[in-house]
Amino acid sequence: MNIFLVLTFSGVALGAIYFLAASGLSLIYGLMDVLNFAHGLFMTLGAYAGYEVATRLPSSLGAPTLIVLAIIGATLGGGLAAGITELVLIRPLYGKPISQILITIGLDLAVVGLLMGGFGSTALQIPVPLWLIEPTHIGGVFIPNANFLAIGGGAVVLLGLEWFLSRTRYGIIIRAGVENREMVRALGIDVGRAFTLVFVIGGAMAGLAGILYTIVFTGDLVSPSQGDSLLIFAFIVVVIGGLGSIRGSAVAALVVALLQEYTSFYIGGHSGWAQIGDLSTVLLLAVVLELRPRGLFGRVA
Amino acid sequence: MRWPSRRIGLLVGGAFLALFIVVPFIGLHVPWVLPGTLDIVNSTGTLEVLALCFMFAGVAVGYDMMFGYTGLMSLGPVLFFATGTYVFDIALTRWEWALLPALLLTLGVSLALAVVLGAVALRVHGIAFAMVTLAFAQAFYFLVESNPHNLTAGDTGLSLSYTRLPSFLSGAVSNTRNLYWIALAFLVIAYAVVWLVTESVTGRVFVAIRENERRLDVLGVRPFRFKLVSFVVSSLIATGGGVVYILVIGTAVPSVVASTTVTLSILIMVVLGGAGTRWGAVVGAMVYVYLQQYLDKVGAEPSFTRLPAVLRVPLSEPQFLLGAIFVLFVLFAPGGIASLVVRHRSRRALGAPALSSLIRKV
Amino acid sequence: MTNAIEINDLHVTIAGSHILQGVSLIVPSGGVTAILGRNGVGKTTTLRAILGLVASSGQIKVFDHEVSSWPTHRIVRLGIGYVPEDRDVFSGLTVEENLRLAESGAEVQYDEVFSLFPELKKRGRQRAGTLSGGQQQMLSIARALLNNRPLLLVDEPSKGLAPKIVGEFAGVLERAAEHSTVLLVEQNLSVVKRLAQRIVVLDHGEVVHRGEARDLDDPTLVRQLLGVTGAA
Numbered sequence: 009m010n011i012f013l014v015l016t017f018s019g020v021a022l023g024a025i026y027f028l029a030a031s032g033l034s035l036i037y038g039l040m041d042v043l044n045f046a047h048g049l050f051m052t053l054g055a056y057a058g059y060e061v062a063t064r065l066p067s068s069l070g071a072p073t074l075i076v077l078a079i080i081g082a083t084l085g086g087g088l089a090a091g092i093t094e095l096v097l098i099r100p101l102y103g104k105p106i107s108q109i110l111i112t113i114g115l116d117l118a119v120v121g122l123l124m125g126g127f128g129s130t131a132l133q134i135p136v137p138l139w140l141i142e143p144t145h146i147g148g149v150f151i152p153n154a155n156f157l158a159i160g161g162g163a164v165v166l167l168g169l170e171w172f173l174s175r176t177r178y179g180i181i182i183r184a185g186v187e188n189r190e191m192v193r194a195l196g197i198d199v200g201r202a203f204t205l206v207f208v209i210g211g212a213m214a215g216l217a218g219i220l221y222t223i224v225f226t227g228d229l230v231s232p233s234q235g236d237s238l239l240i241f242a243f244i245v246v247v248i249g250g251l252g253s254i255r256g257s258a259v260a261a262l263v264v265a266l267l268q269e270y271t272s273f274y275i276g277g278h279s280g281w282a283q284i285g286d287l288s289t290v291l292l293l294a295v296v297l298e299l300r301p302r303g304l305f306g307r308v309a
Numbered sequence: 310m311r312w313p314s315r316r317i318g319l320l321v322g323g324a325f326l327a328l329f330i331v332v333p334f335i336g337l338h339v340p341w342v343l344p345g346t347l348d349i350v351n352s353t354g355t356l357e358v359l360a361l362c363f364m365f366a367g368v369a370v371g372y373d374m375m376f377g378y379t380g381l382m383s384l385g386p387v388l389f390f391a392t393g394t395y396v397f398d399i400a401l402t403r404w405e406w407a408l409l410p411a412l413l414l415t416l417g418v419s420l421a422l423a424v425v426l427g428a429v430a431l432r433v434h435g436i437a438f439a440m441v442t443l444a445f446a447q448a449f450y451f452l453v454e455s456n457p458h459n460l461t462a463g464d465t466g467l468s469l470s471y472t473r474l475p476s477f478l479s480g481a482v483s484n485t486r487n488l489y490w491i492a493l494a495f496l497v498i499a500y501a502v503v504w505l506v507t508e509s510v511t512g513r514v515f516v517a518i519r520e521n522e523r524r525l526d527v528l529g530v531r532p533f534r535f536k537l538v539s540f541v542v543s544s545l546i547a548t549g550g551g552v553v554y555i556l557v558i559g560t561a562v563p564s565v566v567a568s569t570t571v572t573l574s575i576l577i578m579v580v581l582g583g584a585g586t587r588w589g590a591v592v593g594a595m596v597y598v599y600l601q602q603y604l605d606k607v608g609a610e611p612s613f614t615r616l617p618a619v620l621r622v623p624l625s626e627p628q629f630l631l632g633a634i635f636v637l638f639v640l641f642a643p644g645g646i647a648s649l650v651v652r653h654r655s656r657r658a659l660g661a662p663a664l665s666s667l668i669r670k671v
Numbered sequence: 672m673t674n675a676i677e678i679n680d681l682h683v684t685i686a687g688s689h690i691l692q693g694v695s696l697i698v699p700s701g702g703v704t705a706i707l708g709r710n711g712v713g714k715t716t717t718l719r720a721i722l723g724l725v726a727s728s729g730q731i732k733v734f735d736h737e738v739s740s741w742p743t744h745r746i747v748r749l750g751i752g753y754v755p756e757d758r759d760v761f762s763g764l765t766v767e768e769n770l771r772l773a774e775s776g777a778e779v780q781y782d783e784v785f786s787l788f789p790e791l792k793k794r795g796r797q798r799a800g801t802l803s804g805g806q807q808q809m810l811s812i813a814r815a816l817l818n819n820r821p822l823l824l825v826d827e828p829s830k831g832l833a834p835k836i837v838g839e840f841a842g843v844l845e846r847a848a849e850h851s852t853v854l855l856v857e858q859n860l861s862v863v864k865r866l867a868q869r870i871v872v873l874d875h876g877e878v879v880h881r882g883e884a885r886d887l888d889d890p891t892l893v894r895q896l897l898g899v900t901g902a903a
């Protein structure tokens with residue numbers, strides 16, 4: 009029972025990170041038909057931006073301030089990288105979805121290569137305040153505080169995103185565009201701006217996901233291809249949740265992460281089953297596709 | 310205009326083939342084209358790199374049939390490539406089967422997998438198809454990594470045992486040239502198969518599917534069958550490539566032979582060379598593998614370490630350079646190398662009457 | 672300014688089929704011009720080409736601007752309201768949100784629109800996907816009328832609707848035509864006769880007839896052009 013609670017907390021924390029990564033992917037795909045292979049890169053860049061902020065600013069600021077600034081830096085870094093990507097690489101290829109996918113693959117390859125050259129392929133450590141490493145005593149078990157940071161971050165972003173999408177004009181444009189991009193244009197709206205915006209928002213969330221993942225799951229270590237290994241799970245979450253659906257991403261992220269945590273602990277201990285946690289997510293995907301090809305929350309076209 | 314250019318193609322292809330067949334007998338020293346330790350044409354290292362080039366070229370031309378001709382963007386070719394390396398490796402090493410049964414088992418497993426997974430994945434279209442195939446391949450990766458029943462050795466990697474192989478294939482350095490010719494033969498076979506399929510009526514239907522799948526429905530053709538054929542043949546070729554890989558390299562490591570990186574490399578080779586042109590895929594693969602090896606060696610040259618960091622860091626990272634080259638191609642030469650060499654007229658879909666008369670023949 | 676739209680030798684090819692094969696037509700300012708033709712001859716495609724929603728070659732002038740290379744939103748901002756063939760309301764958005772999305776500039780005429788379609792005011796919070804077909808068509812027309820635009824492109828507003836409501840919509844378009852130019856695609860001949868001054872008939876991607884609405888009183892011509900009897 010105690011272990012179950014620990015697994016649940018870390019599953020929800022992982023789910024929060026999957027949600028941050030997947031919701032942006034899902035919006036980008038829903039609005040623009042771009043399967044963004046550079047999304048993992050945005051996560052990685054966020055983590056590196058956080059590392060730079062945390063290590064370059066004077067340590068006299070204190071570890072708590074530094075980590076807050078690093079998280080902000082990661083979010084801005086991810087958003088900035090994504091915005092530039094959209095304007096420079098995606099925009100010239102409008103109407104060529106395959107080329108857009110290909111260019112994100114090339115970009116990911118190139119920049120990850122650059123990171124390996126620049127920072128070395130060994131992992132770098134982000135300094136974090138002691139509080140994040142310490143656990144909190146809940147219901148008879150100790151839960152690492154970092155879990156709460158991820159869960160809180162995910163919840164705040166979910167609420168903010170829901171507000172933005174339902175209350176603001178650009179939010180409405182994005183929702184409408186996911187449904188029928190052409191008709192939005194035919195109302196005289198420049199969808200291109202919404203494209204850039206969605207990339208920036210998606211990239212910012214990815215950057216946040218990148219640094220939170222570092223803090224919660226990698227022991228504060230940053231490495232060049234960490235985002236790419238998360239990306240595959242983000243894809244799985246997006247497809248299970250239904251392309252273009254934020255709520256779908258949120259639910260699917262939790263389901264996938266919890267499944268992964270439970271199976272890898274309860275089954276993965278047996279020899280030959282070490283990867284069952286990861287494998288189970290793909291099996292879940294296959295089942296969902298078989299029963300509901302459009303995903304849990306995907307609209308019937 | 311069509312015949313002469315085709316004849317030139319045959320001549321150039323034939324000349325290269327003849328050259329590559331005799332390469333193992335050429336002991337020339339070529340300092341700049343082949344860097345560092347590889348600078349002798351028929352050195353073991355060089356022959357191994359070339360064998361890898363041929364192997365990937367064969368896989369790439371098979372992928373081109375599915376992606377370039379049929380318009381199916383599968384992100385799962387690595388699954389079949391890894392099936393080739395692992396099933397073959399396991400049969401020889403763990404079960405100590407002989408060469409021929411091992412080969413037959415490998416192809417049989419691959420065929421069954423391709424038919425089943427293809428049939429499932431082809432229920433969805435476009436991007437969803439890409440994602441589903443990606444997920445299948447990833448599942449296979451997780452499976453291989455988890456070392457079920459101690460078959461795959463997980464992350465440690467499974468070395469090929471040469472005991473049951475005929476002596477001319479045993480891992481000895483002196484056999485490298487035999488492996489080199491096997492890789493070359495694989496490329497020739499893969500190319501011939503793809504040539505036969507794409508030039509046939511079936512191949513014309515592939516192109517029609519790529520151009521407008523809905524129209525085929527209208528003409529009363531079920532595209533599914535054709536897409537499955539394309540998927541299966543392409544997958545079998547990838548499996549053949551996997552077998553050649555394990556023979557040449559001798560070790561299967563999941564992160565090298567089963568990860569998505571392999572899929573993306575194949576995709577990049579085909580696009581770099583020019584999708585939908587066959588020979589473009591071959592050129593793309595050769596250039597890609599060669600550059601990858603070359604840049605890696607050049608980056609380690611002492612003259613490089615004296616460059617300022619701004620230049621040295623990017624220039625000594627093959628992955629960066631390949632990625633950047635690829636981005637430039639997608640932006641400025643989407644037709645790939647093929648479109649730079651000849652003004653290639655992309656194979657257009659036939660008009661409805663021609664198509665329906667064609668389909669009656671199928 | 673005498674002509675709202677001038678199209679010259681317009682060609683559209685979609686996925687290998689040559690759908691419009693040199694369409695030329697003129698829509699003078701003011702009044703209603705109707706495009707008629709059998710199913711699948713390219714009427715909708717013509718409207719979509721004007722809006723830049725499909726790639727085309729040839730000349731398209733809207734209010735004397737050569738727009739064929741413009742992006743859709745820029746063409747629309749010349750002052751076009753569009754009622755697409757299948758309504759295309761955003762089904763996941765509420766009625767209010769659908770209208771809010773259509774707002775452009777300061778002159779938004781909610782009062783007029785709601786007086787034409789009081790139903791929409793009542794159902795502001797309802798998701799557009801749950802509206803009935805007729806209500807969705809109201810929303811689609813309301814969206815086009817919201818900004819008082821000088822040019823309206825309306826694609827088969829009567830499609831799939833009961834005769835009574837078709838009459839209502841015809842009345843709405845009639846009033847709109849008092850201050851806007853309307854290019855109307857319509858199969859229902861009685862609606863065309865009631866609204867249109869000029870007609871253009873398409874067949875197989877080409878214009879086969881240009882004339883006055885009263886040409887439709889000639890049954891042989893109607894049968895020859897549209898393959899239907901004149902009594903609609």
Ligand SMILES: Nc1ncnc2c1ncn2[C@@H]1O[C@H](COP(=O)(O)OP(=O)(O)OP(=O)(O)O)[C@@H](O)[C@H]1O
Pocket residue numbers: 685686688690708709710711712713714715716717756
């Ligand atoms: N995206 C597309 N792909 C393939 N064919 C298309 C596409 N869009 C239109 N067409 C074809 O172009 C032709 C003209 O279509 P269009 O919608 O313009 O006809 P229409 O005159 O509006 O017909 P209707 O009266 O039935 O609405 C049709 O044969 C149609 O099948």
Ligand SMILES: [Mg+2]
Pocket residue numbers: 714715716756
């Ligand atoms: Mg129509």
